[in-house]
Amino acid sequence: MRLYDTESGEIRPLELRDPGKVSLYACGPTVYDHPHLGHARQAMTYDIVRRYLEWCGLDVHHAANVTDIDDNIINRATREGSTEPEIAAVWKDVYDAAIFDGLDILRPHTRPHATEYVDEMVAFIQTLVDNGSAYANDSGVYLRVASVNDYGGLVHRSLDDLREGAGARVEVDDTKEDPLDFALWKAAKPAEPTWPSPWGEGRPGWHIECVAMSLDVLGDGFDLHGGGTDLVFPHHTNERAEAIAAGRDFARHWMHNAMLNIDGEKMSKSLNNFRTIQDLLDEHPLNGRALRLLLLQTHYRKTMEINPEVMEQARGGIERIDAMGRKAAAAGVSTDGAALDADAVTAFRTAMDDDMGTPEAVATVFETVRRANAALDAGEDAAGLVATVVDLAGALGIRVGDAGAGGDDDAEIDALVAARTDARSAKDFAEADRLRDELTARGIVVEDTPTGPIWHRG
Numbered sequence: 135m136r137l138y139d140t141e142s143g144e145i146r147p148l149e150l151r152d153p154g155k156v157s158l159y160a161c162g163p164t165v166y167d168h169p170h171l172g173h174a175r176q177a178m179t180y181d182i183v184r185r186y187l188e189w190c191g192l193d194v195h196h197a198a199n200v201t202d203i204d205d206n207i208i209n210r211a212t213r214e215g216s217t218e219p220e221i222a223a224v225w226k227d228v229y230d231a232a233i234f235d236g237l238d239i240l241r242p243h244t245r246p247h248a249t250e251y252v253d254e255m256v257a258f259i260q261t262l263v264d265n266g267s268a269y270a271n272d273s274g275v276y277l278r279v280a281s282v283n284d285y286g287g288l289v290h291r292s293l294d295d296l297r298e299g300a301g302a303r304v305e306v307d308d309t310k311e312d313p314l315d316f317a318l319w320k321a322a323k324p325a326e327p328t329w330p331s332p333w334g335e336g337r338p339g340w341h342i343e344c345v346a347m348s349l350d351v352l353g354d355g356f357d358l359h360g361g362g363t364d365l366v367f368p369h370h371t372n373e374r375a376e377a378i379a380a381g382r383d384f385a386r387h388w389m390h391n392a393m394l395n396i397d398g399e400k401m402s403k404s405l406n407n408f409r410t411i412q413d414l415l416d417e418h419p420l421n422g423r424a425l426r427l428l429l430l431q432t433h434y435r436k437t438m439e440i441n442p443e444v445m446e447q448a449r450g451g452i453e454r455i456d457a458m459g460r461k462a463a464a465a466g467v468s469t470d471g472a473a474l475d476a477d478a479v480t481a482f483r484t485a486m487d488d489d490m491g492t493p494e495a496v497a498t499v500f501e502t503v504r505r506a507n508a509a510l511d512a513g514e515d516a517a518g519l520v521a522t523v524v525d526l527a528g529a530l531g532i533r534v535g536d537a538g539a540g541g542d543d544d545a546e547i548d549a550l551v552a553a554r555t556d557a558r559s560a561k562d563f564a565e566a567d568r569l570r571d572e573l574t575a576r577g578i579v580v581e582d583t584p585t586g587p588i589w590h591r592g
Contacts, residue, residue, distance in 0.1 A: 135190075135487045137358075138435060140366060140388035141288050141374075145489050148387055150357055155193045157356035158184060159348040159385070161365055162198035162245065165225040166206040168410040169232050171394060171425075171440060172401060176362045178426060179391040179434050181239040182530055183360070186486050189529035197351045198242040199344055200226060202249050203337060208326055218327050219249075232411040237422050238531060246347040248338070252329045254346040255338045258380060259318045259331075267379035268318055270333045271309045275319035280312055282375045288388065289367045296367075316372050318342050341372035348373075349382060359385035363392055394438040409440070423532065424448035430492040430530055451500070455527060457590035458503045459535030461510050461581075462520045464588055469521035478502045478519075482526050492530065499526050547578055551589050554580070 138145045150156060160180040163173060177198075184196050202222035211221045233239050259275055262268035267281045279285045279293065286296050296314055317339035322328040328335040348356060361370060370388065377384035393400065396407040414421050425440075428448040432438045462469075478498055485494035502523050509516035524534045554569035573580055573589070581588045 135187075136489055137387060137389055138489050140370075140390050143290060146387075148358065150192075151353075151355050151386065154191075155195070156187050156358065157352040158187075158194060158196045158358045158360065159344070159352055159356060160196070160198045160242070160359075161344060161361040161369070162200050162242070163226075163229050164201040164204050164206060165222050165229055166204075166210050167225060168412060169229045170401065171396070171409045171411060171414065172362065172364075173229070173233065174237060174411050174425060175394055175429060175438060176360075176391055177233050177239050178237060178429050178531075180360045182430070182492065183358075183389070183490065184240060185531050186490070186529055190483075195244070195352060196240070196242045197244040197246065197348065199347050200245055200247045201340070201343060202226070202247050203327060204340060212325070232415070236411060236415045237425065238533075240531075244351050246351055248343045248347070251343065251346050251350065252338060254350055255342045256319075256329075256331050258342060258346050258376070259338075261380050262318065262376065263332075265379070265381075269311065270319075272321065273307060273309055274317045274321045274336060274339070275333050276310055276315040277318055277372070277376060277379060278311060279314045279316070279375060282379050284378075285314075285375050286371065288371045288374055316341060316368065318376070341369055342376060344369075345373050345376045345382075345384070349377070349384070355383035355386055357385075358387045358389055360389045360391070363390045366390055391434045392437050394440055397441045398439070414445075418445075418449065420449045420452055421445065423452045426531055427451050427496070430496045430532075433493055434490055452532075453590045454500070455503060455523070455532065456535045457581075457588060458506055458510075458520070458523060460590070461507065461588045462516065463535070465510055465516070467510070467517050467520055469517050469524060472517035472521040474525055475502065475505075475518055475522040478522050478526065482529075486529075495526070495530065499523060499530070499532075502526065543576075547573070547576070547589060550578075551580060551587050555587055 135148045136145050137148050148156075158180065160176070163169060180196070180198075184194050187194050200222075203218055207218050207221050210216075211218045214221070234241050259268060262277060263270065263275065266278070268275055268277050285293055289296075293314065297312070318341075319331060319333055320336050320339060321333070322335040322337075326337065328337055348359070359370070374384055395401065396409055399405055399407060401407055401409060414425060418424075424445055425448070428440070428444055429438060431448070478501070481498045482495050485491035485498065502519055506516050506519035506523055509519055527534055550569055550573055554566050554573070557563070557566040557569060570580060578589050581590075
């Protein structure tokens with residue numbers, strides 16, 4: 135498999151530390167509010183990476199952190215008269231329900247929480263202080279970026295270039311030796327949670343969390359570090375710098391997904407187009423699955439567009455896949471032991487191995503759906519093609535004909551279709567036409583096939 139590597143700026147092979155095993159770290163949420171569609175894109179991108187690698191037969195260890203202490207959590211706890219642990223626990227549950235349950239994203243194998251790793255962070259910072267890469271002052275402990283070889287390597291910029299924009303990009307602090315120096319440890323402030331350290335009471339900085347947790351969970355030189363492009367600088371740049379300064383082997387490959395637009399504009403609260411995942415799920419029962427299909431149809435390194443039109447098209451795509459599943463079931467097709475279509479599998483694997491070419495992979499799935507439908511309509515053996523759709527779609531996280539996934543009214547539609555079939559059998563064509571009109575009014579298309587009627591949403 136070949137992936138674009140942010141650090142090298144090239145598409146190159148994903149070279150594994152341990153043969154047959156993949157260690158994947160994807161930055162997780164800071165839990166203080168509703169997860170939005172940007173969170174969905176990031177989490178789903180690495181869910182697809184994991185699913186595909188597992189489909190290829192690799193043993194994946196997927197780790198994603200939970201940041202359960204930071205300024206946003208502290209501020210919300212203060213506003214609501216609550217505590218930081220209570221805020222983090224409530225919003226972690228909200229995140230999990232939307233991301234894992236609502237979008238059918240696999241839970242990471244390991245989910246370290248920042249507050250569980252403070253001792254490890256303190257020990258890591260001590261190493262940096264001892265070797266001269268970090269210094270303490272009254273406001274905390276800072277990494278000396280000038281001591282880090284190739285500090286800007288992830289963004290392909292020199293220290294001088296980065297310093298020019300430092301005032302706009304990082305917190306200005308006159309006590310720092312360099313504007314780019316960043317906090318490893320923040321000195322205690324009134325009414326904030328603190329932990330003991332050799333430099334006094336305080337709490338860890340953001341960037342040190344992921345370094346301590348990823349290296350502890352996955353070990354030095356883990357294979358793949360993922361996140362959104364918004365994390366390349368400063369977060370991932372600073373993680374990388376901490377590891378280099380400590381003399382540790384960090385991520386072997388860096389992968390970043392692009393952001394998304396809502397109705398042609400970058401999603402932003404200031405533009406009043408901020409969309410939560412729950413907003414989208416509440417609009418239509420198919421939207422969770424449609425969002426995945428829409429994401430797959432956009433390459434992960436390209437900006438993703440979300441608007442009502444593309445969502446409607448994606449729902450239509452899900453309906454096409456499900457309709458094929460219903461047609462195969464009505465025809466009594468059994469996929470047990472069926473051989474997969476070799477040409478489709480090869481095309482799918484070729485696309486995915488070329489920097490996660492999901493648009494081409496999805497096109498292969500739909501072409502196989504078309505072929506399966508043609509075989510079913512002709513009364514030919516379609517078991518292999520149906521099995522191929524199920525297998526390839528499943529590798530991307532799309533289940534064919536999920537029970538109950540189509541909508542809350544599936545049972546009612548089944549009953550209407552059955553009643554129409556009975557009316558036709560009794561030659562009560564007026565009633566059959568009335569039922570078809572009712573189904574049409576509900577957006578249901580009924581196809582009469584040799585093995586019985588098949589319905590799907592139009």
